[in-house]
Amino acid sequence: MAKGKAVATRPSGGGTDAPAGGFVQLLTPDGEHVGSVTTADGTTYSVDFTDEEYRGLYRDLVTVRRLDAEATALQRQGELGLWASLLGQEAAQVGSGRALRTQDMAFPTYREHGVLYCRGIDPIMPFGLFRGVDQGGWDANEHKFNSYTIVIGSQTLHATGYAMGVTMDGKTGSPDGEAVIAYFGDGATSQGEVNEAFVWAGVFNAPMVFFCQNNQYAISEPLERQTRIPLYRRALGYGFPGIRIDGNDVLASYAVTRAALDNARNGQGPTLIEAYTYRMGAHTSSDDPTRYRIASEVESWKAKDPISRVRAFLTKQQLADEDFFGEVDENARKLALDLRERVLAMPDPQPVTMFDHVYPNGSPDLDEQRKAFTEYHASFEGSGH
Amino acid sequence: MAETITLGKSLNHGLRRALENDSKVVIMGEDVGKLGGVFRITDGLQKDFGEDRVIDTPLAEAGIVGTAVGLAIRGYRPVCEIQFDGFVFPAYNQIVAQVAKMFYRSKGKVRVPIVIRIPFGGGIGAVEHHSESPEAYFAHTPGLKVVTCSNPADAYTMIQQAIASDDPVVFFEPKRRYWEKGEVDLDAPLSGAYPLHSARVARPGSDATLLAYGPMVRVALDAAAAAAEDGRSLEVIDLRTLSPVDYPVIFESVKRTGRAVVVHEAPGSGGLGGELAARISEECFYSLEAPVLRVTGYDIPYPAARSEEEYLPDLDRLLDAVDRSFGW
Numbered sequence: 001m002a003k004g005k006a007v008a009t010r011p012s013g014g015g016t017d018a019p020a021g022g023f024v025q026l027l028t029p030d031g032e033h034v035g036s037v038t039t040a041d042g043t044t045y046s047v048d049f050t051d052e053e054y055r056g057l058y059r060d061l062v063t064v065r066r067l068d069a070e071a072t073a074l075q076r077q078g079e080l081g082l083w084a085s086l087l088g089q090e091a092a093q094v095g096s097g098r099a100l101r102t103q104d105m106a107f108p109t110y111r112e113h114g115v116l117y118c119r120g121i122d123p124i125m126p127f128g129l130f131r132g133v134d135q136g137g138w139d140a141n142e143h144k145f146n147s148y149t150i151v152i153g154s155q156t157l158h159a160t161g162y163a164m165g166v167t168m169d170g171k172t173g174s175p176d177g178e179a180v181i182a183y184f185g186d187g188a189t190s191q192g193e194v195n196e197a198f199v200w201a202g203v204f205n206a207p208m209v210f211f212c213q214n215n216q217y218a219i220s221e222p223l224e225r226q227t228r229i230p231l232y233r234r235a236l237g238y239g240f241p242g243i244r245i246d247g248n249d250v251l252a253s254y255a256v257t258r259a260a261l262d263n264a265r266n267g268q269g270p271t272l273i274e275a276y277t278y279r280m281g282a283h284t285s286s287d288d289p290t291r292y293r294i295a296s297e298v299e300s301w302k303a304k305d306p307i308s309r310v311r312a313f314l315t316k317q318q319l320a321d322e323d324f325f326g327e328v329d330e331n332a333r334k335l336a337l338d339l340r341e342r343v344l345a346m347p348d349p350q351p352v353t354m355f356d357h358v359y360p361n362g363s364p365d366l367d368e369q370r371k372a373f374t375e376y377h378a379s380f381e382g383s384g385h
Numbered sequence: 386m387a388e389t390i391t392l393g394k395s396l397n398h399g400l401r402r403a404l405e406n407d408s409k410v411v412i413m414g415e416d417v418g419k420l421g422g423v424f425r426i427t428d429g430l431q432k433d434f435g436e437d438r439v440i441d442t443p444l445a446e447a448g449i450v451g452t453a454v455g456l457a458i459r460g461y462r463p464v465c466e467i468q469f470d471g472f473v474f475p476a477y478n479q480i481v482a483q484v485a486k487m488f489y490r491s492k493g494k495v496r497v498p499i500v501i502r503i504p505f506g507g508g509i510g511a512v513e514h515h516s517e518s519p520e521a522y523f524a525h526t527p528g529l530k531v532v533t534c535s536n537p538a539d540a541y542t543m544i545q546q547a548i549a550s551d552d553p554v555v556f557f558e559p560k561r562r563y564w565e566k567g568e569v570d571l572d573a574p575l576s577g578a579y580p581l582h583s584a585r586v587a588r589p590g591s592d593a594t595l596l597a598y599g600p601m602v603r604v605a606l607d608a609a610a611a612a613a614e615d616g617r618s619l620e621v622i623d624l625r626t627l628s629p630v631d632y633p634v635i636f637e638s639v640k641r642t643g644r645a646v647v648v649h650e651a652p653g654s655g656g657l658g659g660e661l662a663a664r665i666s667e668e669c670f671y672s673l674e675a676p677v678l679r680v681t682g683y684d685i686p687y688p689a690a691r692s693e694e695e696y697l698p699d700l701d702r703l704l705d706a707v708d709r710s711f712g713w
Contacts, residue, residue, distance in 0.1 A: 107455075134492060135486075135489060135490040135492075136490050136491060136492075137490075137491060137492035137494070138491060138492075138494065139491065139494035139495065140458055140491065140494075140495050141458065141495070142494070146458065147487070147490050147491055147495065149483075151478065151482050151483070154451060154478065154479065154482065154483055156451075157447065157448060157451025157452050157454065157455065157479065158451060158452075158454045158455040158458065158483070159455060160448075160451070160452050160455060161451065161452030161453060161454060161455025161456040161457075161458075161459070161463075162455035162456065162458055162459045163455070164452060164455070164456060165455065165456045165459030165460070165461055166459070168411075168437050168461075169459075192447065192475075193447050193448075193451060193478070193479070196443070196445040196447055196448035196451070197448070197451070199443050199445065199448065200442075200443055200445075200448050200452055203443055356492075356493070357488055357489050357491075357492050357493035358488070358489055358527055358528055359488065359528065359530065359552045360488060360493070360496050360498075360550075360551035360552055361550060361551060361552050363530075363629040364629060365629040365630065365632065366527075366629070
């Protein structure tokens with residue numbers, strides 16, 4: 001459990017330039033920990049974690065990858081209808097997920113299983129959706145984690161409206177304030193609704209962070225089909241800061257997201273974070289990425305793996321040993337096994353429940369249909385059908 | 386105390402009362418603040434309730450409804466104004482894919498009590514996109530309730546009931562009736578008011594049933610008055626609620642009269658009239674003296690203003706249909 005303090009000092013104004021190298025990076029692929037990074041606008045980013053917190057981040061990363069692998073296996077075995085893997089995006093999700101404070105609200109797409117895990121939510125929660133027993137079925141407010149949203153980009157407007165509500169409730173302007181984070185991908189940045197969300201967030205100074213995981217592909221379409229400029233630079237046109245981070249660096253993800261959320265809760269408005277990462281797997285279990293990208297590209301990103309760099313860092317700094325790494329793997333394996341067993345034990349819904357929860361106040365016409373459905377099925381009883 | 390006011394003013398009073406009664410009610414839309422809306426339905430509300438309660442939004446309909454969803458998740462009760470019927474389509478995705486499905490998606494754990502107000506229908510000599518009747522798109526969408534008012538008294542209570550309801554409601558306002566006056570009891574309590582999702586017999590009769598809603602109720606009442614001079618007693622039902630339709634009231638009437646004519650401005654094919662005709666034939670088959678007839682707009686894009694009188698169902702077309710029903 002990383003609860004480390006992130007430090008960011010911003011002199012004034014909001015610049016949009018990434019440092020040399022193209023993004024904020026605090027942990028190199030070789031596991032070198034850069035003490036701090038100062039961006040062109042003068043903002044300095046760093047983290048101040050205890051040894052235990054560094055180990056906690058490693059544990060998070062390994063666990064969410066292991067659970068994700070279990071889900072992919074479950075799909076291949078016919079136990080899930082679909083799975084949207086987060087493979088390769090663990091650092092972006094764990095870093096930003098751990099940067100959220102208890103009172104903050106997250107609006108995910110359908111791939112933020114890592115953020116969900118870091119919110120302290122039982123990882124089985126979205127499996128009803130992917131197994132096909134329900135459409136999600138959780139309480140956004142109870143978990144401070146909205147329903148998975150499948151139509152690309154629509155949740156960014158929900159997040160913006162929610163953030164306007166935070167302001168209207170007087171919950172900004174102090175370190176105890178609330179902030180909102182909206183997740184989306186590179187493909188979503190082409191959606192009108194996402195651009196409307198940018199407009200609204202800017203105009204209403206909404207206390208929120210737009211967290212774009214640029215994983216380079218919208219199913220098969222590469223980034224060049226979505227944009228002519230780096231995505232983080234779009235923010236300037238909407239009147240708030242944009243910043244690009246190494247999306248495979250959990251420390252950068254944590255530090256920059258924590259700073260942006262704190263700016264938001266303090267009343268300084270929205271920030272766009274572009275987490276530059278790579279979707280190592282397929283778009284979903286229904287996709288075949290070999291049709292549109294070459295193996296050497298995937299290989300080059302393997303060298304930037306989000307987990308191996310943390311392991312290298314922990315080893316070099318002698319913060320962890322083989323016993324620790326083995327224990328983390330074993331623990332993740334047990335969690336995955338437990339998840340598997342509980343997914344397999346999920347009961348199929350009673351068909352008549354498909355008529356439930358269409359309207360809070362119900363509908364007499366729908367009641368008639370439910371009744372007819374029940375009677376129709378009852379008419380087969382004892383007939384061998 | 387009953388006052389004689391226009392339908393538009395009555396909506397304004399209803400919105401004002403909703404804002405007074407529940408601090409979570411917010412109004413949002415284009416030009417709803419200082420201007421009071423292009424039809425002045427929100428006139429004076431921002432002045433009295435502030436810019437946080439009556440929000441002039443950026444010019445983006447998907448944004449209006451999409452942010453309303455987020456506000457609703459946060460516990461607010463947003464009332465969105467879509468400026469004209471033909472401008473709702475940029476918001477269609479949010480309404481159909483999000484507003485309508487959030488309660489279902491969350492297994493009843495997340496409510497989005499949003500009202501989407503849409504001035505609809507023709508007859509005001511407007512340019513393209515300002516005279517349409519898109520109600521069938523929404524009535525076809527499970528998860529949405531769809532209602533429309535036809536007179537000032539109903540406008541006053543129905544808008545308050547829609548806002549108080551936890552169901553998402555698409556609220557169609559008959560824009561060409563905004564200036565028609567009627568008696569409204571502004572002090573009447575909401576509890577005990579005629580239920581939102583009930584049709585009403587607007588004029589009792591015994592020989593045939595006219596089914597109308599929104600701006601066409603006035604036409605149907607005029608037709609019934611004219612038919613009475615010819616000795617025909619027409620019953621007029623104001624549907625009021627288009628999703629769900631209040632079928633028991635309709636079936637009772639048609640079983641009694643044996644004839645039904647449905648009227649709406651929207652194009653006929655795939656419209657509500659067809660659905661009503663099908664349901665009536667299923668439930669009232671042995672009582673029918675003639676097929677259910679429809680008097681609707683034609684299956685064309687809404688025509689240019691100088692042709693709209695020929696497009697819109699009017700008293701003569703309605704009476705012609707009644708004649709055909711009796712001639713069967």
